[in-house]
Amino acid sequence: MNEHIQLMIDWIEDNLKNQFSLDELSNYMGYSPYYCSFKFHQVTGISIRRYILLRRLYLSTEDLANNRKIIDVAFDYDYSSQEAYSRAFKTVFGINPREYQLNKLPVQSFVKLTINKDGEWCRMNVSRKIEVEQLQNEKSELFDKDVLNILNGQVMYEEFKENRLMGDSDYAPFNEAMCVNATTKQVFDKEFINTRASGHHGSVENYINKVIVPLDNLFNKEYKCIVLWFGEDMFCQMNLLTILSYLEQSGYEGKVFLNCFREDEFKVNQTELKLGYYYSVYKEVLVNHNKPSYELLPVMYQAIDIYLDMLKEDNAVVKYISKNKDLPTSELINRLFALFPTVGYGDLQYIELINKT
Template sequence: MNEHIQLMIDWIEDNLTNKFSLDELAHYMGYSPYYCSFKFHQVTGISIRRYVLLRRLYLSTKDLANNKRIIDIAFDYDYSSQEAYSRAFKSVFGINPREYQLRQLPVQSFFKLTINNKEEWYRMNVSRKIEVEKLQNGNKELFDQDVLNILNGQVMYEEFNNEKLMGDSDYVPFNEAMCVNTTTEQVFDKEFIKTRALGHRVSVEDYIQKVIEPLDNLFHKEYKYIVLWFGEDMFCQMNLLTILAYLEQSQYDGRVFLNSFREDEFKVSQTELTLGNYFSVYKEVLINHKRPSIELLPVMFQAIDIYLDMLKENNAVVKYISQNKDLPTSELVNRLLSLFPTIGYGDSQYIDLINKNR
């Protein structure tokens, strides 16, 4: 069956700039439109029309970055008008195409899906050192002693710290998963620690040792620059939002840079951030579970949409688990990790979901 799904994907990719027709895809495959739609969604966790929408819009960001005329891009991807394209673009990225063209802010990547023989999506690994060297050529001051690098997770921290990838600057990890369990308004205070420990089913002492103590430099040293290393996926972006909320609460007055990246490819997009609204967004999203009322980076806007969708009882991941609950847990976890890269959950989050839905 996976070979058939790959044939569908290949046909879709060859026709992304043409008017999409499910009937034509079905005719090419030799199956009914319903069967093609059902099997595609069952295997990939996404509908065909959603896949086409996301692929077209993501590819269009490259055309925008090359200053191609927006109306030409709209027609290239079979939109009836520039306005229709702009509405679709903003619904996914949170800003309109012209704003993106002017500012070129980071967005979540959506690449062609490829299924290999082990039923996992193919991922490509690239040396982090090469990408960091490119950053050093552009912003040498971020490699000094007045810089704190906050890295998403212990593994990334150990690699950066051991290799001194950012020169003489300091490094700390944020070992959390803010996209699950409840939180509190004041970040990193006693109530926050107690609440998060309870959610993770660990003792307060264990939570402090794993999450709070590694952040000691953030709490007790002053830095001219803070560089935040967080991936594009929802998991990383909710962690990022929490750190930004804390920086505002602590009245940090230095400069803040976000190095946003894809976990598999580690292609970094660097953006300087302006503090001022992230605490209000943190409260809206992670506490009140509402969409934010202000404009955000497209990559965070997309992540918030995914986060709020994951709070629904019958979200895409739960549906996939329900359809494949007879699989061994280890195989099902591997499939979920591969099929839903924009979510960014780890093994433990997926195991919890599997256990709840079996």
């Protein structure tokens, strides 16, 4: 069956710039339209039409970045008008195509699915050192002593610190998962620590040692610049939102850069951020679970959509678990990692969802 789904994906990819016809796909596959739709969704966790929408829009960002005319891009990807394309683009990315073209802001990647015979999704692995060296050539000042790098998670922190990837600057990990459990309005205060520790079913002491102590430099030293290394998935972006909220609460006045990346290929998109509204967004989204009322980076806008959807009992991940509950837990977790990279959950979050389901 996985080979059949790959054939569907290959056919779709070859026809992304043509008007999609489920009947043509079913004729090519030799199965009924219903069967093609059902099996595609069952194996990939996403509908064919949603896959096509996201692939077209993601690929179109490359054309926009190359300064092609928006109307030409719209017609290339089978939109009836520039207005229809712009509406779809803004719905997914939170900004219109012209704004993206002018500012080249980071978006979540949506790459072609590639399934091998064992049903695993292929991933690239590019050396982080090479990418960091390229960044150093562009902004050498980010490698100075007065710079703090905050990295999403202990593993990335240890790799960066051990190899001194950012030169003489300081390093600190953020060992949290803000996309799950309740939080409080003030970040890193006593109530926050107690609430987060309780949500993770651990002691306050353990939470302090794991999350708060490693951030000591952030709390006690002054920096001219803070560089935030967070992936483009929802898990990382909710952690990023929390750190940005704290920087505003603490009155930080230096520069802030986001180095946003995809885990599989580690291609970094560097953006200088302006503080001023992230605390409000943090309260709206992570505290009150509402949509934000501010314009955001597309990658964070997309992550918030995923976060709010994951709060629903019938979200796409839960539906997939329900349909595949007979699989061994280890195999199901591997599939979830591969199928839902934009969620960014780890083993613990998926195991909890599996147990609940």
